[in-house]
Amino acid sequence: MQYGIHWFRRDLRIAGNPALQANWKINQGKVLGLFCFDKKFLGREDFSPNRFQLFLQTLLGLQASLKDAGGDLLFLDIGPEAAFASLIEKLTQEGKALPSLVSWNRDYEPFARNRDEKMEKWFKSRGIGVATERDHCLIEPHEIYKGEDRESAYQVYSPYSRKWMEHLKTAGIKARIEIQKRGLDYLDSLSKKGKTDPIFTVKWKDLLKTAEMGAVLEDYREKNSKWVTIPIPAAGTVEALKRLREFKKNITNYGKHRDIPSVDGTSKLSHFFKNGSLTGAQVIAELELDRPGKLKEGEEKFLKEIIWREFYYHILWHYPRVEKTAFLEKFQKLAWENNEVYFKAWKEGRTGYPIVDAGMRQLAQTGWMHNRVRMIVASFLTKDLLIDWRWGEKYFMEVLLDGDLAPNNGGWQWAASTGCDPQPYFRIFNPYLQSKKFDPNGSYIREFVPELKGLSDKEIHEPGVNRPKNYPAPIVEHSVQREKALKIYGAKS
Template identity: 35%
Template sequence: MQHQTALVWFRRTLRLDDNNSLLTALADSASVIPVFVLDPMILSHPDTGARRVAFLYNGLRALDAALRERGSYLVLRHGNPTEELGRLAEESGATALYYSQEYEPAGRARDARVCTTLRLESNACLDHLLSEPESVKTKTATPYTVFTPYFRVWQEQAFAVPRSTPERIPTPPGIATEPLPTGSTAFPSGELAALAQLTAFRHTTLSHYDTDREFPAEPGTSQLSAYLKFGMLSPRRALEATRQQPKSAGRDAWIRQLAWRDFYYQILWHFPHVATGCFRPPFDTIAWHNDEALFAAWQRGETGYPIVDAGMRQLTQTGWMHNRVRMIVASFLTKDLLCDWRLGESYFMQQLLDGDQAANNGGWQWAAGTGTDAQPYFRIFNPVSQGEKFDPEGVYVKRWCPELKPIPPKWVHKPWELSVNEQAAVHCVLGRDYPTRIVEHSEQRTRALALYKSLNCG
């Protein structure tokens, strides 16, 4: 044993399953103190949504319960992490600190401050990704900035096998802890909920994920994103569990999404400027219109474009939105409403249960055409044809915009094509029962093209 007591600093690997920081600390130390520090700087950050905080709180409770079953408990402290961890180390005599590697610029800076300030042996362990940013590189050792070649190398990696939950976690008694807060959220939190969701998904939806994933009316995706974001589910566990299923196009397509997750993390790691600016800096000079009224209508789901409104209402009501619809609403905000992608990125962070800087930033910059692997700026989603293709019967839009229920499927994505008399006959009059369009797509498309073209960014 190298240490009598070590601190295991939980941040978002909120699980006991396949937790390298915990297992390494246990191997190196006679006893460990699991600790979570609620940092007021993060809690009060404008992008920290109440729903995600509630999910976190319930996740902490679940983690504490799991620790107690193994003879331990979660020590909770409020405050600045450097000060709180320093105080806890002094109180307990701990000599080492174990935590999961962080990739976001702010988290990396925080960890660097903690490690340089505290006189503790610091150990960053690999728990959040399948492949580390430095391990998948081009032949000339540069990072990949296009997904397909990245993926080719990614899938050749020998991913680590997930490790089991320790049976006992020796923890010194009597360490002071603050009461664990409770959150109010409909979405079940914690690693047991995550593993149950993974099991349900792999036995039902996985094999036809490749086709079902595009249709927002269906439960065709895993809905594991919030668990992966908080590390309530190990990506290694998720990969292994799906690989155990018979080979199928669905299984391959799903594993590819895990690679997208790693891809955007390595972008954030190698190009931290994306956290605030465009991946391709020339796009930073775009003169976004940022019309406040249009932005507010988009937020409320009152643009008059059914697929956009349905997505935004699903987001505000549940904290989750289907990936296809995320792409559509992001394209609409940037290319139809000419609002800066950062406005949308921030609003998503406030609302999403799975709000995750790497994936969210990557998704927004992709949609805005300013990022890596971006669709070229001149490819602009048409919200009507997207709706007709991916929600042909209008089931999804009618679920979130019930005022559209009487509209026949043929017009549900373009209700303005019904005459005023036809609208009155089905009791869905635009401007009274459902908003009229706030912009006209083809006009805005021309404006967006002119705006982007003026930059000469190709």
């Protein structure tokens, strides 16, 4: 029997999954799904049980959808090389054919690139074909370059985004969006029919007697649930599409509302992007954002954010060193004070700066924080508390449901003024002014810092003498810290 294996990683969906589709076509529906979970991942310093739970739920949903569609997903809790080696051994023992093709969608993080390169050689050396596709970004990091020089990466967002928009008009990119439109139609037809057509025609048990060798995914979910500290949102493509369509009703207000944290004005799609339940291409397809020059203000602003995400992937792919160090060499060794007591207060939302505390508590309670507030708390950590941006970046990865290396690193380096196209170091956010501007009547602060509920709209940003006893005084003085930050950065400029 000729069949293929699709190696799922962060593309946890069937509809509009390019590498899965390619494999499916070549093998005429005989494609088996595999997910390899390397247990080493559980020991990572920035491991997040909450995000892992969302991931497991997404994976369970994918397994169920594949089964409904006549297919299957095997979950092995070992790294990919060991997983595929053990599969091949079992297939050989049972006298079965090896897969003709293993497919996956490309990943742009340094660890993943390295792993994929090794795995490609590994398969080829065993006579197994490999097919990889683009999925995670609409336009891959290497597809955009300055002028004619393919090696020449952008370092500034605006020219990058102009080039990105030019690509959007090309037939090749339009075709990618069209494929996603068909993927969305497929999902809609499923919900109308109430049942799934058996598009896959092979299951693991058809191939292997020992298919139960896969660790039980449900067990992982059960065990990990003990460490979960927040309500985990509903996962998967159908849920993502539902959220996208709700957001669609309000997209024209996005420009007006996106900076106001008390308003539900942003898409809240980021955790779906992280797992590939949804992609930027699908969002563009559904919202019909591929109409340059004809978009309304809110639509255009929203598309720009999708481009920011791709920009940070572009940076990570071209400059993988940013994962560990500042993009700007001059700021690689800043004289951070790294005060542990301040860091703890920041994490707990007890700095005495209401807007900062509200953001940090929103993060701890929900696993998400509004983008404007992410910028405020990141600026506060680095330029008021004088703590290394990497401490904040790591903490965000521990807590965010959407924690994702490229945009997280990009956001932190932007706020710390160490990245490409960053906030200039001398433009330091004043947390009180940010608070007054973006949360004018204190609704956001009241929601997450209930101790301050009783203060007036004016006082709530900077409590002063009417500060309730159960709310801390500011742990540092903004004007003093600002001067210190200017000196620290100035010494290296």
